[in-house]
Amino acid sequence: MPDSGDPRDVTSVPRPDAQVRVFALPPAEGASPTQIVQGFLEALTSDDPGYETAREYLTPEAEKTWRPEWSTTVLADGPGTASGRSVLREDTTEYALTLTGTHVATVDEARSYSPAEGAYEEKVRLVRDGEGGEWRIDALPQGVVLGRADFQRNFLSVNKYYLSAADRPVGAGSTARSAEPAAVADPVYVRRRVEPMVEVVTSLLEGPSGLPASVVRSGFPDGTALARGTTSLTPDDEGRLTVTLDDRAAGVDADTCAEMAAQTLFTLRGLTPTVEEVRLRAGGTSLCSLTGDRAETVAARGSAGQPHHLYLVDDEHRVVRIPAGGTTAKPYPVPVPGALGEGSTALRSVAVSRDEDVAAGVGLDGGSLYVSDLESGASIGEPVLVSRGAREEDRLTTPSWDAHGDLWIADQDPDRPRLLLLREGTGAPREVRVAGLEDPVRAVRVAADGVRVALVVGEGEDRSLLIGQIEPAAHPEDPPTVVGLRSAAPQLEEVTAMSWAGDSRLVVVGRGSGGVQQIGYVQVDGSTPETSVPAALTGVREIAATEGEGLPLVAYSEDGIVRLPSGMQWQKVTAGTAPVYPG
Template structure:
């Protein structure tokens, strides 16, 4: 049936040439594209070794319309830097108009393609194919990832040239479309760095570096891609709360095609004349942004040299960058804190294997107040604790003999679960907590942990009650577990602060543009920041069982394995510094997961483990 019909499009992974480290080879197992046949889904290419570069084949002479469609879709998944091969499947006019870098649509599987014969005529010189699939995510022109759902359907029109009689696409799909496995092979997530624009840290240096994750093509000169992306500025979501030190209009010098560090791991970055007049301090900030960004991509960059206007502007190494800005992922905590069997605050050296905790100095460790949850400031000078019944918030200094006064905050909720959440300290030394009272649910901030709480404005469309709060080390992002009915999800918001015009008035603080980091999860029971743009989450996917996984702030799944399984997890904590072990509270007590090992018991009687923050 339909042996002479050009209706279905079928894709095979063999329509590509791969260049491996040992040389250029033709992929084995190649199969030719059928000229005709029944409708087939356009299958995703099997996951290839990331060291293999894949280049598409141009259209052959007298290719059928189905071959043109399949070859074009295959070319979209190749490592062709500017999609030049994919453009050969288009008419000259369509090739000029097409903008493949405008967006990438990721589908659960490769796109299906079905021909629609106009007026029932199969010999027409004009054909429309409908591409279909199930959306998983989109990557926009700024390379920013966003989860997506629902059906994908888009038309693609082909014409046959009257003279050459060759089929070509004159209306391609918008941007690029591919299956999830092809996306994982082609793209990788990398953090680029900017500086918090409204945050003054309580410790030196005073500038916070903020990670802005983007997806770049892993085999298409990712180093140069990341530099160009950094120079273009932050993504729209992060832009209101960060700044770049690069002058507006700064770009790579027009003579630069590719950037490569030398044999001493020094990367020289020639810039255009927009950067030629920057001063030494500004230049150091520019170099720090580049160094933080590229070290997140590769370990082969130890120093940045910036040039513009025919001269060297500055040079900056890793040690010098630490004097420019601070990243949460390189600030090591001194201690791990938790509550002992008497509900007092105790601590262990974070980087040691000691199993005998000591009470913290001060009333929260030495006094009589029983606690259910705690938080320790990032400088480890202050601690906050929620009373055992969840009603009161106490704040005290971690100094021996330090007093504990009256509660800084009291909730009117009827039960412990309807009262105060575990608190969280931000980078400025301010304390955040959620009051879960159903009659008056609020997100609150206490300046330096004391005084009258400030009600933090949340988006009007926020549905559900905030159950837990964790502020990122950069001070401009906040993670919230929000519960609505039987479902709870992890949302990431942007913190904005604005000073009131009236003298003596406090600044207004608000959370904006909440977005889900766990779109497929039905329940989130515990979470913690575990990197500059990564969190560790405990919960359940739809219809699943309890699991523990790392997630990115943009809702994507980071590369690498999930933490080792741990049963009965009630609480989890991680440091942004990946050198420190993951720590949990489970049915076995307080346990930790050093890198490359299995879970190890710390103490049997203990709850509420936290690193500073």
């Protein structure tokens, strides 16, 4: 330490968090059956690329048939063991052990995550190895079994990207066709420190894991794989990454290659944001290259867009707006242009199209839906939809606009609960069939990709969050169908509010069993993403977020309209209700 001289500023460079690697230990000589099983389970938590050390705990016959890549079973506190012993002959014995635990989730062979529950029990048999007389595992369940903590340390959720299967059917006179397909996120789990870039590109080439072929497609020719011998993928110092494919990709046209490169670039940026350009090769020649800027013109990503305004309903039941990215602690709300901002029709909720040109509002009693352009002089006209529900809570939900300019809304009338679609907000309401759904829809939000829809369903306080895929209709005049429903927040028994907050992520307000209201993030596959939990806020009735990063969460709570800037606490913004970003 210096003992003289003036104090001087010193630039501090933060150190990145150290990556903890786990190395497996081979079986010890003379280990007991219980020690062999415990050593095997610990080896499953290591970073061995092919679980080589774990295989040393198996007999040669078991090693040949064990397939760790088939599945990953996640248990709450890791696998426990219960043992039993039976004598086969006087000179040898066999041990039978049962792996036990509480099931949390399963990751299948396609790397897709699915929540699970209930008790887990699987048999493991050990015998003495014929050569050295050591105990080895002779029969075991396929796949890998881990505790939740080890799973979170070893595995990483990554979005791989596909393309929307087709533009929505366009009727006569329609101008709502998309200029390019949407990039649709398909989250998968890969091992963090075992060449994750190779693994996620391999998964991308294998095709969608959690999405049906009826709603997404891939630009890659069927059967395309990485070139034989590819063991690593690393961008150069300028962020360029070369991916060499097998001969199935050779000879693709320029447009197809651009889609392939865009899918690859979007996918790899989830692992390495420094990737600036992807170059594809096959058949010994270069196919194409694509930079990040050009990729956005090939496929539209919801997370790439940024809205201009936040919208809400003020105390006079008018639609007003404030700048979405403003830094003023209490910005002054301004009525939107047109009839919805004049207050001639009292409103209780609003939804604004993604281009911010049109808005839809639900009347104060929840019974009528109005649609009007956001421009001076625009009229409101007659309601485009009327609910027959006897009570206010049994009428219309807050509407939602999809990427094609179509309007979605649910009628909660107990005598005829329906999910409805209005083409471009003005067409006749058409009922959308939701395959496998029996409970009424209480809230609806369509993702920016136009492929997924989030639904809050249930009766009374028993309300859950489901994610479905929007399957286009074959005929232009028919509504789409929602298929593949799955729970996105199985840990919550009462979901109060939700909003899309990323390409595959939502922010949810709800309450767990016997718990209090909480705000958190969930993935569309039901897993919990690695992100900080929003600061606590009481009495939240509605919440709004954007798919892109950089804009704060906004909520309607006991304190009125509040927002949560990054790294700060909730701030009161203004009086009012029903805050929404476009969508």
